[in-house]
Amino acid sequence: MNVNFFASRTISWYMARLFVVRSFAVLAALAVILLALDLLGESGDILAVPGNGDAQLWYYVSLRLPQIVSRFLPFSVLLGTLITLATLNQNSEIISMKAAGISAHQILAPLIVASLAIAGISFWFNDHVVARATNVLSAWQDVDYGPIPQSHGVVSNVWVRAGEDLIHAAQASGRGSATVLRDVRLYDRQGDRLGAIVSAPRATYGGGGWQLREARIFDVASGRVVNRQNVTIGRGVSPDRFTLATVNPDGLSFRALAQAIGDLRAAGRPTVALDTVLWHKISGALSVVLMPLLAAVAGFGLARSGALFVRAVIGMALGFTYFVADNFALAMGNIGAYPPLLAAWAPFLLFLLIGEAVLIRTEE
Structure with missing residues (x-):
């Protein structure tokens, strides 16, 4: 045989x-x-x-x-x-x-x-x-x-975790340090309790954090609202965590998808799918x-x-x-x-x- x-x-x-x-x-x-x-x-x-x-x-x-x-x-x-x-x-x-x-x-x-x-x-x-x-x-x-707009890639309804805090942006556009967030809210949490809500119409990246202009701070315990011209939030939260919030896996190569998964894990979001x-x-x-x-x-x-x-x-x-x-x-x-x-x-x-x-x- x-x-x-x-x-x-x-x-x-x-x-x-x-x-x-x-x-x-x-x-x-x-x-x-x-x-x-x-x-x-x-x-x-x-x-x-x-x-x-x-x-x-x-x-x-x-x-x-x-x-x-x-x-x-x-x-x-x-x-x-x-x-x-x-x-x-x-x-x-x-x-x-x-x-x-x-x-x-x-x-x-x-x-x-x-x-x-x-x-x-x-x-x-x-x-x-x-x-x-x-x-x-x-x-x-x-x-x-x-016509496909050159600004295609705008991400909507983005949630990012920063330690115990949560940051929500209605829209994120741009790339890298030029990323701009619009209608931003920070939920300042202390353990399992919500301490304050910081909101602003716009946020830009700089100095290792996100700079809010014309911010509005609501203290949950006292119920008071404080307005501030400049507030820095999300130190250590990179812009990629917002721009990669919506990932189309079929539109990415194996290497690009693996990199996107790593960025999403760093942002604290689930990546099982x-x-x-x-x-x-x-x-x-x-x-x-x-x-x-x-x-x-x-x-x-x-x-x-x-x-x-x-x-x-x-x-x-x-x-x-x-x-x-x-x-x-x-x-x-x-x-x-x-x-x-x-x-x-x-x-x-x-x-x-x-x-x-x-x-x-x-x-x-």
């Missing part, structure tokens, strides 16, 4: 080429169809803005296409695997390989290696192309496909590696027994069940019901074991 990882170089290249070509053919077909349907739904809103025309439609296509490719790549790999293995089985090529002493794992080995390469490309594509396209498209949709998305950026890209294993059931068994279609349906069902479980775990992680690592990796590891168990029990 051949105990090498690959059965032979010729068979491995043949299998990998069939798998990659069919997977990307399915992806291209899905992308064209879904993009056309999506553009039909959005073109009316885009063209309703005065000045928008064909150029804006193509601009939307350039931003939406990377999102569609990223989302449906695992589905395409699943369908590409099913088509490849079912065709090989129907032509008795799988039977010939097994008759030559090649195991089921050796038959799948080229597909697994090729899917690992696809996973690496997918992670890079999501990190450098999809994240940027998502960020720009979200900004464009926020202004109803009108963002931690889940951060880890899912890796596990989501690796999900394509599972597809050959889950769809392998379609490649084995006798095609003339009439069970090939049933096997293909079982393989498709296993793949789609994984996507359902993955989305459910991700939702549970976003609301804090599951720890981030469990939410991101549990479906992947579970279906890896399921696929391996099915393959070993039925073919090995």
Whole structure:
């Protein structure tokens, strides 16, 4: 019996080429169809803005296409695997390989290696192309496909913790030391009691703290109000804690999201949902590696027994069940019901074991 990882170089290249070509053919077909349907739904809103025309439609296509490719790549790999293995089985090529002493794992080995390469490309594509396209498209949709203002990035309704105190700003704009807060309130807490409320229409950063102009101080114990021209609050609270209050994880790369999570933790805000998305950026890209294993059931068994279609349906069902479980775990992680690592990796590891168990029990 051949105990090498690959059965032979010729068979491995043949299998990998069939798998990659069919997977990307399915992806291209899905992308064209879904993009056309999506553009039909959005073109009316885009063209309703005065000045928008064909150029804006193509601009939307350039931003939406990377999102569609990223989302449906695992589905395409699943369908590409099913088509490849079912065709090989129907032509008795799988039977010939097994008759030559090649195991089921050796038959799948080229597909697994090729899917690992696809996973690496997918992670890079999501990190450098999809994240940027998502960020720009979200900004464009926020202004109803009108001109995107240069001041985009204004954050509203920001809460920041400074020791025991809480600082609320109705709006935060600018970057770094040029950050400006508007309609600011400081809740001065002493233990579990509220001591005073300091409010001002505007605050700027300087001297390691936030400078309030025309501040109004309400003492809770006495009920008295004191007006002061200059008050400094929030010493040690950096501007990034306000400007990063609203983070779109899909619009950030892995490194940028990790940095944003660190800043939010320093600000004392919860990051469970963002931690889940951060880890899912890796596990989501690796999900394509599972597809050959889950769809392998379609490649084995006798095609003339009439069970090939049933096997293909079982393989498709296993793949789609994984996507359902993955989305459910991700939702549970976003609301804090599951720890981030469990939410991101549990479906992947579970279906890896399921696929391996099915393959070993039925073919090995």
